[in-house]
Amino acid sequence: MNLRTRFGLLGVAALLFAFDAAAQSKFPGDGGVNLDVPYVPTPQTVVNRMLNMAQTGPNDIHYDLGSGDGRIVVTAARDFKVKKGVGVDLDPVRIREANANAKTAGVTDHVTFFQTDLFKFDFGEATVLTLYLLPDVNLKLRPIILDMKPGTRVVSHAFTMGDWKPDDQDNVEGEQLYYWVVPAKVGGTYEWKIGADAYRAEVFQEFQLISGTLTGPSGQAKLLNTSMRGVDVKFDASVPKGGAPVVMHFAGKAEGDKLVGTIEFAGSGRTQVTATRVK
Ligand SMILES: C[S@@+](CC[C@H](N)C(=O)[O-])C[C@H]1O[C@@H](n2cnc3c(N)ncnc32)[C@H](O)[C@@H]1O
CATH class of the missing domain: 3.40.50.150 (Vaccinia Virus protein VP39)
Structure with a gap:
């Protein structure tokens, strides 16, 4: 029994x-x-x-x-x-x-x-x-x-x-x-740059579930399709770029106070990014 x-x-x-x-x-x-x-x-x-x-x-x-x-x-x-x-x-x-x-x-x-x-x-x-x-x-x-x-x-x-x-x-x-x-602790505010463009992500975490917002040079968008397994983090955001929304994909790893990975804008290549937690 x-x-x-x-x-x-x-x-x-x-x-x-x-x-x-x-x-x-x-x-x-x-x-x-x-x-x-x-x-x-x-x-x-x-x-x-x-x-x-x-x-x-x-x-x-x-x-x-x-x-x-x-x-x-x-x-x-x-x-x-x-x-x-x-x-x-x-x-x-x-x-x-x-x-x-x-x-x-x-x-x-x-x-x-x-x-x-x-x-x-x-x-x-x-x-x-x-x-x-x-x-x-x-x-x-x-x-x-x-x-x-x-x-x-x-x-x-x-x-x-x-x-x-x-x-x-x-x-x-x-x-x-x-x-x-066991999920990494990723909640906080992250900042990074792609060329001259500055980005900021506010990440909220409940166990392995993450949500939040992304602020780019032309406005703000919700984090979508978020996922986290251990240190592996993924999210998308539909960011305004050149007047039209473009889907941005992030995939990377939590390494202490950094998210290290790649960002890909739909239709263009991947860029290596290191997002640093500032709070
Ligand atoms: C449901 S049995 C599981 C046994 C084994 N893990 C298995 O799955 O076949 C729970 C076990 O926890 C042990 N146990 C209960 N309280 C404990 C405690 N505070 N510290 C260490 N072991 C404990 C019991 O002696 C028992 O062997």
Whole structure:
């Protein structure tokens, strides 16, 4: 029985009560500890899909928060060849199982399991983060995850991150999966020049969603067709140029206080630009 079904059988009112209770109280673990999330393992086909969704590979450092018997960490090391895998679980029984599973799979050189509270654990080096927790736990982790390196991939089994909409989702054997890429922090005012023409973009950001306005030499336009994945930013704007509106495409990367990329006006070539955040 998965975590959703386990609560789902209780009905909606009881579900809300259970989540509320979960926010305040704890679940008894097998090793005499109180847990924020009860132990329910992710089925192996779902584990594989979670790691596939994140395009996990040999350059990755993978962390599973609340790693249970270590199956996601072991699979990432054995089958996806991550360079390092880390699991953290509060329950010592789970840690013993995880270490035994890593040994059987022959991946002990690549994985480490820590018996500690995930809220007191630094997982900042992860490039792929997997979670099978609960909604309130995800929400508590959200600000920490949003402060991780832009481009970090996050997959959650069953539960969302509140109003931070996923970049992708899937359903495997009835199990819902959500995928996010940690967005760069790009909100602000940027300025750049193309020849003698000065441009200014006001960029507003809510998670990975961006909006705003562009002011050019001949007027102002809304940013259109905006998209952001990690550090990759794109937007268009229909700018007045020579009396008629011309569509301008920007595609580039957020690099600290700069947006570095190219601008293309419909019908003409690409120009390299570096837009600098001035506020
Ligand atoms: C739903 S299970 C998921 C196990 C594994 N990630 C999987 O998908 O198969 C949640 C796990 O989180 C662990 N856990 C609960 N609260 C924790 C906490 N505060 N710190 C670390 N681990 C915790 C539990 O012991 C349990 O193994």
